[in-house]
Amino acid sequence: MNVASRIAGARVSISGLVKTYQTRDDVDVLALDNIDLTIERGSFVAVVGPSGCGKSTLLSLVAGLVEASDGRIEIDDQHIVNRPHPKIGVVFQSDLLLYWRTVLDNILLPIEIKHLDVKRHIPKAEELLRQVGLKGFGNKYPSELSGGMRQRVAICRALIQEPGLLLMDEPFGALDALTREQMIMDLQEMWTRLGNTVLFITHGIDEAVFLADRVLVMSPRPGRIALDLTIDMPRPRRWSNAHENPGYQGYVRKIREIFEAQGVLVAH
Amino acid sequence: MARSNVLKPEALKPDAREALAGRGGKTAPMAVPVRKKRKRRVLERYSAIMLAGFILLLWQILVPLSGLSEFILPTPAAIVARIVEDFPLLAMHGYVTLFEVLAGFGLGVLIGVPLALAIFYSPPFQSAVYPLLVALQTVPKVALAPLLVLYLGYGWAPKITLAFLIALFPIVIGTVVGLQSLDRNLVDLTRSMGASEWQTFRKVRLPAALPNIFGGCKVAISLSVIGAVIGEYVAAERGLGYLQLQANAQFDTTLNFASVAAISALGVTLFFILSFIESKVVFRRDTAR
Known part of the structure; x- marks a missing residue:
């Protein structure tokens, strides 16, 4: 089985998306207000915004975990209504590995759930582990792994289904700074190789600009897309000198200015 | 058999309660040398039996000395x-x-x-x-x-x-x-x-x-x-x-x-x-x- 092969990216199209939540005391809270968005096949789109801006809600909606109040989400022309598209893979902030399963069995969980041939996918799982630098860790248990290693396993678990759309919800938010840096670089390398569509939610301006083809800046509640920024920097990008790149600095400044204008960041 | 006198279900309750909370309470101090650690582990394993044995021994010795009748104790x-x-x-x-x-x-x-x-x-x-x-x-x-x-x-x-x-x-x-x-x-x-x-x-x-x-x-x-x-x-x-x-x-x-x-x-x-x-x-x- 050829595992290193590219994955056909999915196309996402969102129109007029609205999400209101009802709080405990029956107050309607507008989390997302009229989002229109098209994500091209094979592009890497990052969404940045302050906490509570609804960016994670956006991901849950696209993942089909939450029902929209209004509007449409289509993945490869298939309308998503409270039911996940079969071609998605999700990586959450915490690794969510099942501690009673080995690393290999954790990666094979989606295969089991989809009633596919588990045995046939073992070589593929092992190849994914090799690619994230965890060769031979298949029989270990999550408790034997560091935080960064565990998140790598979580990424392998999302990738074993060859997802046309990879949804990542602050995947490096719980990692220490050095591990995070390494993971950012590794993710770029992996995505360049696979070429699938990625929707990457983060509050880190630096990682959004570094990784993405396009950065969507969201305003605080109600969440709207305040800026749609195309990042025009050649790849592969290098984390070590990205910060000295004038283009990179320009993008980061622009996003910061938006946040300052909205009072998310207050300049002193 | 006599050991079970000491290990009544009541005595096991704290452990069971901890199990109910879903936690395994194992602590292993890091800085203890291996040999000392092993010795301590042996002590830990048999400490309950040793304590039980000691109490039973005391009981065995003290009853005849106290003059209590077999009907009492x-x-x-x-x-x-x-x-x-x-x-x-x-x-x-x-x-x-x-x-x-x-x-x-x-x-x-x-x-x-x-x-x-x-x-x-x-x-x-x-x-x-x-x-x-x-x-x-x-x-x-x-x-x-x-x-x-x-x-x-x-x-x-x-x-x-x-x-x-x-x-x-x-x-x-x-x-x-x-x-x-x-x-x-x-x-x-x-x-x-x-x-x-x-x-x-x-x-x-x-x-x-x-x-x-x-x-x-x-x-x-x-x-x-x-x-x-x-x-x-x-x-x-x-x-x-x-x-x-x-x-x-x-x-x-x-x-x-x-x-x-x-x-x-x-x-x-x-x-x-x-x-x-x-x-x-x-x-x-x-x-x-």
């Missing part, structure tokens, strides 16, 4: 001798109590786990049943024993019912708490993979709740023994509680103690059997460390 040696001598009698009554305990506990599992599932999955059911269950728990079950005899007669039925009633609560609570303490994101994860609720239950909810379920069961089985014996105290023709009452009536304090030892042994053995099954079924978070 027999020596451990006399009790052990009596256990050996009357083993068939103890075993016969022991089997009756064992049957009552297992039946009561088994019913507790068979009814408690589905009840917990219903409480977990149905909010209306939960708001109707959960408060009643907690209220019922405040009623001392032991106080129901005479009523149960009144309704169910002198046979094994009231004993099983009492053991069941006492076992039910910890099993239900353990299961509900285990199911509720799951990270919600895990459910999102399996749903994003297209899992049905049944798949999520089988692959994630149940295995994640197992440590708590076993914690509840371990508390329940110790309590079931108490339930069955109390039932026998009230009205019975067989069982270890009955044997003890008979011994009491005949001022046979040695047999009385032998019965206590047998009851304790029963509880401890069942507790450890359950712990053994748990160690085979449940993967503890910290065993791999």
